[in-house]
Amino acid sequence: MQITETANDGLKRAYRLTIPASEIEDKIAAEVKKIAPQVRMAGFRPGKVPANLVRKMHGEQLHAQVVNDALRDSVDALIKDQQLRPAMQPRLTMGDGYAQGKDAELDVELEVLPEVTAPDLSGLKLEKLTVPVTDAQVDEALGNIASQQKSYTDAKKGHKAADGDQLIIDFTGSIDGVEFDGGKAEGAPLVLGSGQFIPGFEEQLTGAKAGEERTITVTFPADYAAEHLAGKEAQFAITVQAVKIAGESKLDDDFAKSLGIDNIEVLRGLIRGQLEQETAGLTRTQMKRQLLDMLAAGHDFAVPQGMVEAEFEQIWQQLQQEAARDENPAEAMKEIEAEKDDYRHIAERRVRLGLLLSEIGQQNGVEVSGQEMSMLIQQAAQQYREEDRQRFIQLIQSEPMAAAQLRAPLYEDKVVDFLFDKAEVSEREVTREELEAAIEAEEGAAAAPAKKAPAKKAAAKKPALKKTGGDEESTGKDAAPAADNPKKAPARKTAPKAEADDVTAAAAKKPAAKKTAAKKPAAKG
Missing domain, CATH: 1.10.3120.10 (Trigger factor, C-terminal domain)
Structure with a gap:
């Protein structure tokens, strides 16, 4: 094999490897001799097929295999002989006009790792x-847990719903008098002031009583996930099944046991x-x-x-x-x-x-x-x-x-x-x-x-390896709000x-x- 350096610029290297036709021929002859005992051909005893017939039957396949193996081995030899430290896999290009009986030429381009000197760590x-x-931080965190574990009880008859109260509602949404898909629900819980539904929805239910019926008008946000609703004005016919008030969670052993x-x-x-x-x-x-x-x-x-x-x-x-x-x-x-x-x-x-x-x-x-x-x-x-x-x-x-x-x-x-x-x-x-x-x-x-x-x-996390059949990342993907839920999309x-x-x-x-x-x-x- 002949090695010719064609480029040496900074960390970039390029070489042309030339493998003589005679070397390729010798390798093909060795392969023919190696496989001949296993070749079967009508009219010949097992293992007695002449080499010229073996070559005729398998010559093209053997030639391709020998050339590929020779080129691969040549790249490995190049890296070893030149004491190269490739940064990534080399780029390999077969020379133009190659045919059987000719020298094989391979252009190899690669970048090498730089020489790095480990720093003196004595004064770090x-x-x-x-x-x-x-x-106080523990108390605050405990209070947050308690707020998420709120229990609600029916308010007294005639109680007017206020922020923090929970309503149990049935609703049917329509646009220009026509009900739209996903705009209907029964027994849906809604805490007033939570910002759970689209703007204007909760505010128009302030003061509602159990058993009351209301029709409210709201406009879906322009960037609403369901495109057929985005920016549209809609009416919701609402029946308030119940009004409930939040009970206070006592931070005691019973509360801990409930968790x-x-x-x-x-x-x-x-x-x-x-x-x-x-x-x-x-x-x-x-x-x-x-x-x-x-x-x-x-x-x-x-x-x-x-x-x-x-x-x-x-x-x-x-x-x-x-x-x-x-x-x-x-x-x-x-x-x-x-x-x-x-x-x-x-x-x-x-x-x-x-x-x-x-x-x-x-x-x-x-x-x-x-x-x-x-x-x-x-x-x-x-x-x-x-x-x-x-x-x-x-x-x-x-x-x-x-x-x-x-x-x-x-x-x-x-x-x-x-x-x-x-x-x-x-x-x-x-x-x-x-x-x-x-x-x-x-x-x-x-x-x-x-x-x-x-x-x-x-800050963003470095991309993880892609998982087959799943999300690329387990976090950071907020689900788009479903069309059957008039909740506003989470801020992003x-x-x-x-x-x-x-x-x-x-x-x-x-x-x-x-x-x-x-x-x-x-x-x-």
């Missing part, structure tokens, strides 16, 4: 912002634990962003643009999905289009930090154990339909890149924990609002390119900003330097 300092959970908890003190302890877990998660997020900002500020090495583009496509795909689910998809899409450069900056940051964290981890012996990987695979498999789980497991076990993507988040967390342990950490108590503000400020600084003011956007924020510190799976663990899973190019002729 971090500030840990902590939020103490107070009794399946032994007593009120155990319930308070559980609530405190949940609040502490929430704030601990926020504290970790703040520390991690602070850490990654420090690492990013001290490293500006070139990164493979193929990896950046792949990461950007992940971000962009999620943002487009979020925009499509927005109340105003066109406006949401316009907003993210205006910030496209910001998202490319985020993608590049993720890749650079991923490579840096990988180098730090490898230099310091951080690794994901076989047992941890097995647990990851089993947990991830549970997110798929039962009939698809085994296929998913086989994919992870057979595809190194798929396994690396699954391993990456855990590996990243382990490297981050290692760095936390190495750092000199000072603690400072803050309020939850101050902690959230600090996270938002760090997020904006990480997301914004140099010399540009940080954009304050809500505009498309969120991708988090700048979610390290890409491809970058978080470097590909192996020895081999590449290059696709076999189909041989011509």
